[in-house]
Amino acid sequence: MxxxxxxxxxxxxxxxxxxxxxxxxxxxxxxxxxxxxxSADACRTASTTMPRGDCGPFWQVVAENFNGDSVPLGSFSDCDHDAETSGAYCAGLTGSYRDNWWAYPTGWPDTATDRGRDVGGVYHPEDTVSVGPDASGDGVMRIRMFRPADGGPVHSAAVLPRAVMDMAYGKFSARIRVVKPATGYKSAWLHYGDGCETDFPEGNWDDGFAAFQHPCGGGDQDYFPGADDWTQWHTVSTEWTPGQVRFFVDGKQIGSDTRGVADQPLSWVLQNESALEGPGAAPGSSAELDITWVAAYAYGWK
Structure with missing residues (x-):
């Protein structure tokens, strides 16, 4: 209207x-x-709690605050089933987590390994991803990456909410904090495929994070600074609509782009891996990111 x-x-x-x-x-x-x-985002979220319900042109399809069942280490295992499709699943999971979550299978190389970095990583969701209460009693999904003491590859982790795999457009939000930073670890949460890529938040965990928009079909990326410190709680959101993508940190819009915005179904990948820039992770080191809630939305009217 x-x-x-x-x-x-x-x-x-x-x-x-x-x-x-x-x-x-x-x-x-x-x-x-x-x-x-x-807040400038579509949900007008003015608190730190997980938003519930539809927001403007977005209708909610994921609302997870991790306050239900615990998921111990070892559960995100046997994930190589219908990989990278909306039917993908981890056989080691049970109940709602098996229905709602998938992870890159054990053995897949991370981006640093693909690019030939001296210190790269391999995805190991079975020993990096768990769900349970933190010290305050609040439920969190823990992403604890580490490099073995023998100097082997970093154990990386990428998790995906299944409800928004292979989906065009939407709103994607989470509240996150790095509770243990260390050199050589990063996140690059993204939508990518067919020459298109949107990354947010992206950055090394011992530094800050930003948003990056890579136009479909090539061209210079756009860069939007987000926050200086991962170790503070932040609410991050991406709103992807026809012809436009917008990025938000704690309700403030940090940037938007209209160049080469994807118009095909893509998956939201909560990708955490070994760093692409700066020193690599030291042998025996580890770092942890906590996610206290995730909310995702489809675009358009039901």
């Missing part, structure tokens, strides 16, 4: 500036005059 201006004589001039400032606050994600947060 379009936005239509009211006749000028229906709006006193004294209201124009305050209304304009309120609109800017919503668009830019800055605090209101009363100090309450204002």
């Amino acid at each position: 379009g936005l239509h201006a009211a006749p000028r004589h229906h709006r006193p001039r004294s209201l124009l500036l305050p209304l304009g400032l309120m609109l800017c606050a919503v668009l830019l994600g800055v605090p209101r005059a009363d100090g309450a947060p204002v």
Whole structure:
């Protein structure tokens, strides 16, 4: 539905500036005059709790706060079934986690290994991914990557919510924190395929993170700084609609792009792996990312 201006004589001039400032606050994600947060994303999320329900043109298909059953190490195993399709599953999982989650199978090389880095990694979801309460009692998905003491490859982890695999457009949000940073570990959560790639958040865990948009068919990527420190809790969101992708950190839009935006089904990959830049992970080192909730949405009306 379009936005239509009211006749000028229906709006006193004294209201124009305050209304304009309120609109800017919503668009830019800055605090209101009363100090309450204002979010610029479609859900207008103003708290740190997981959003529930549909938001504008997005309808929710994933809402996971990890407060249910625990998933011990070893459960994300035997994942090489219907790999990289919406029917993929890990036979080691049970119940709702088997229904709702998949991981890159043990033995797949990570990006650093594919690129010939001196220190690369291999996906090992069975000994890197678990679910359970943290010290506060809040449920989290733990991504604990490590490099064996003998100097072998990093054990990497990439997990995927099955409901949004092979899906065109949507909204993808999570609340995350690196609870144990170390050199040589990174995330690059992404949608990619057929010459298209969107990465957010991406960055080494001992540094900050940003968003990167690679136009379909080639061309220079766009870069949008996100946050300086992974060790603080952040809510990250990507909104992907026809012809546009937008990125948000803690409700503030950090960038948008319209060049070469993908229009085909892609999967949301929560990819965590060995670093592509800087020193590699030291033998015997480890690092951990916690995810306290994940929410994802399909685009368009039901």
